[in-house]
Amino acid sequence: MLRIYGDSNSGNCLKVKWVAEKLGRPFEWVEIDIMKGESRTPEYLAINPWGQVPAVVLEDGRPLAQSNAIMLHLAEGSDLIPADAYQRAQMFEWLFWEQYSHEPTIAVARFRVRYQGQAVADLDPTLVAKGAAALKRMDDHLAGRAFLAGGALSLADIALVAYTRMADEGGFDLSLYPNVQRWIGGVERALGL
Amino acid sequence: MLRIYGDSNSGNCLKVKWVAEKLGRPFEWVEIDIMKGESRTPEYLAINPWGQVPAVVLEDGRPLAQSNAIMLHLAEGSDLIPADAYQRAQMFEWLFWEQYSHEPTIAVARFRVRYQGQAVADLDPTLVAKGAAALKRMDDHLAGRAFLAGGALSLADIALVAYTRMADEGGFDLSLYPNVQRWIGGVERALGL
Numbered sequence: 001m002l003r004i005y006g007d008s009n010s011g012n013c014l015k016v017k018w019v020a021e022k023l024g025r026p027f028e029w030v031e032i033d034i035m036k037g038e039s040r041t042p043e044y045l046a047i048n049p050w051g052q053v054p055a056v057v058l059e060d061g062r063p064l065a066q067s068n069a070i071m072l073h074l075a076e077g078s079d080l081i082p083a084d085a086y087q088r089a090q091m092f093e094w095l096f097w098e099q100y101s102h103e104p105t106i107a108v109a110r111f112r113v114r115y116q117g118q119a120v121a122d123l124d125p126t127l128v129a130k131g132a133a134a135l136k137r138m139d140d141h142l143a144g145r146a147f148l149a150g151g152a153l154s155l156a157d158i159a160l161v162a163y164t165r166m167a168d169e170g171g172f173d174l175s176l177y178p179n180v181q182r183w184i185g186g187v188e189r190a191l192g193l
Numbered sequence: 194m195l196r197i198y199g200d201s202n203s204g205n206c207l208k209v210k211w212v213a214e215k216l217g218r219p220f221e222w223v224e225i226d227i228m229k230g231e232s233r234t235p236e237y238l239a240i241n242p243w244g245q246v247p248a249v250v251l252e253d254g255r256p257l258a259q260s261n262a263i264m265l266h267l268a269e270g271s272d273l274i275p276a277d278a279y280q281r282a283q284m285f286e287w288l289f290w291e292q293y294s295h296e297p298t299i300a301v302a303r304f305r306v307r308y309q310g311q312a313v314a315d316l317d318p319t320l321v322a323k324g325a326a327a328l329k330r331m332d333d334h335l336a337g338r339a340f341l342a343g344g345a346l347s348l349a350d351i352a353l354v355a356y357t358r359m360a361d362e363g364g365f366d367l368s369l370y371p372n373v374q375r376w377i378g379g380v381e382r383a384l385g386l
Contacts, residue, residue: 050294066285069283073282086255093258093262140242
């Protein structure tokens, strides 16, 4: 059976869980508490030399890391990946943007507030501004759209919703982004969250 | 004809150029000087609302952004993407890792030194440590390997070589990473650089 190593508080890990659930693929969840250093043990590094969560061990015993790479592998051939080449490329735009511009701002702000005890008012203003710009970018794009790419639920929505729905925990006011709020609701319904 | 909007000093832009060249796909290069704000003009934002380079306009007039998303689209069906599903997933591991862990350290250190005039000795020690860890991770993986994924040149190598071969400009000593040095030479030869 597919084995997912993840921290239940990590959006990156939840992405993989949601894709497996949506696809009806049976899996075993192995909880890795990153705050206790469990992603840095020799046993874990043997599975994922990057020392990050999530990682999976596939049914045939081969390991795989990087949340978006895992999602792409699990979802191959499913309707979570647009069949049209250009729409698929648009999904990839969002997946790479998520890792470069969204996670390092929205998720990092949440981490500092929720896990490191920093006050929202004390967050690095550059980080906050970049996070707000990321949410604005999504809000602009989602005007008149139900999903980010290809007109239907795709991995882009699953990747982006993970930390966006928790953005308030990092001090971001989602009511400023009504298209994002509507989209979160739609993706949550599609995933049965 | 394919039009590539890029800054010749940006590794992210060179990736796209190299893929087009390797595939023999004719293109027109439009130089965008990010230091002069040319990626923030209304004309450019109409092509790429993210305001980043590179971006392309495909032969049919449709735009696409995000360097790795563009590479994937251009290279679809070519041998720059492993045919085997697991090897393809391994290529994706490196592509996402590049945007999350490599570019924000190796390329950012170079940018601060080369374009913002910061002395190497004054670079943020955390940034330097993370960059060194990224190079070490690549060096460990490349022991006994000619390429990062799938046993042949893939988009993973093209994505990673772009800034790795310029890492010395950010103060990193590549002679500490002999497998990386050998790999850079191999990828450069494969790309005719």
